[in-house]
Amino acid sequence: MSDTRKVIVDGEEFEVEVERDGDTFHASVGGKTFSIEIPDAVKAAPKRAPRSGKGKKSGVISANIPGKVVTIEVSEGDEVSEGKVVLILEAMKMQNEITAPISGTVKQISCEEGQSIEANIPLMEIVAPLTEDED
Numbered sequence: 419m420s421d422t423r424k425v426i427v428d429g430e431e432f433e434v435e436v437e438r439d440g441d442t443f444h445a446s447v448g449g450k451t452f453s454i455e456i457p458d459a460v461k462a463a464p465k466r467a468p469r470s471g472k473g474k475k476s477g478v479i480s481a482n483i484p485g486k487v488v489t490i491e492v493s494e495g496d497e498v499s500e501g502k503v504v505l506i507l508e509a510m511k512m513q514n515e516i517t518a519p520i521s522g523t524v525k526q527i528s529c530e531e532g533q534s535i536e537a538n539i540p541l542m543e544i545v546a547p548l549t550e551d552e553d
Contacts, residue, residue, distance in 0.1 A: 419431055420435050420436060420437040421435070421436050421437070422434070422435050422436075422532050425435055428437065431510075431526070432447050432448075433447075434446065434447050435447075438520045439454055441456055442448050442454065442455050443455075443456065445496065462552055466548050475481075475519050475520050476519065476520075477518075477519060477520045477522055477525075477543055477544035477545055477546060478540050478542075478543050479505075479516060479518070479519065479540070479542040479543070479544070480536070480537075480538050480539055480540050480541055481507055481509065481535060481537055481538070481539070481541065482506075482537060483509045483510070483537050484509065484534070484535060484536050484537050485507045485508050485509030485534070485535060486507070486508045486509075486532065486533070486534050486535070487505060487506075487507060487508075487512075487529050487530065487531055487532065487533045487535060487541070488505075488506040488507065488508050488513060488531065489505065489506045490504070490505045490527060490529070490530075490531055491503050491504050491505055491506070492504045492524050492527075492542075493506075493524065493527070494524050494525070494526060494527055495523065495524060496523070496524045497522070497523055498518045498521065498522065498523075498524060498544060499518065500517075500520050500521045501517050501518065502517060502518045503515045503516070503517055504516055504517065504518050504524070504542060504544075505529075505541065505542065507535075516541075518544055519544070520544055520546050521544075521546065521547075522544045522546040522547055523544065523545055523547070524542065524543075524544055525543045525544065525545045526542065526543045527541070528540055528541055528542065528543075529541045529542070537550075
């Protein structure tokens with residue numbers, strides 16, 4: 419089973435298809451395949467099972483990497499549904515659509531268009547509507 423990854427080598431970005439065969443990795447880049455042997459390779463942690471949806475998700479939106487806020491697509495007080503694009507962030511010369519992790523109301527926006535932001539800083543908060551269980 420192969421996996422496609424983006425890698426940066428000497429500052430240049432490549433899309434690489436990687437397949438593992440024991441301690442050997444086969445990496446295909448631009449039509450060429452390279453074999454990489456790692457005799458003491460640590461076994462990768464098993465992938466986590468997807469969430470069943472029963473746990474509560476956070477409505478706090480932050481970026482995983484530093485970047486620049488290009489556009490904010492919503493305003494405080496707007497109703498949003500899970501998966502709706504709420505802002506566009508430029509990071510590493512790529513524009514990334516940031517989506518709402520939950521459905522609800524935009525409670526607070528803590529950034530501005532054009533602002534440079536650090537990683538893991540809250541940019542926006544969405545609050546879910548109260549359910550009958552929470553009343």
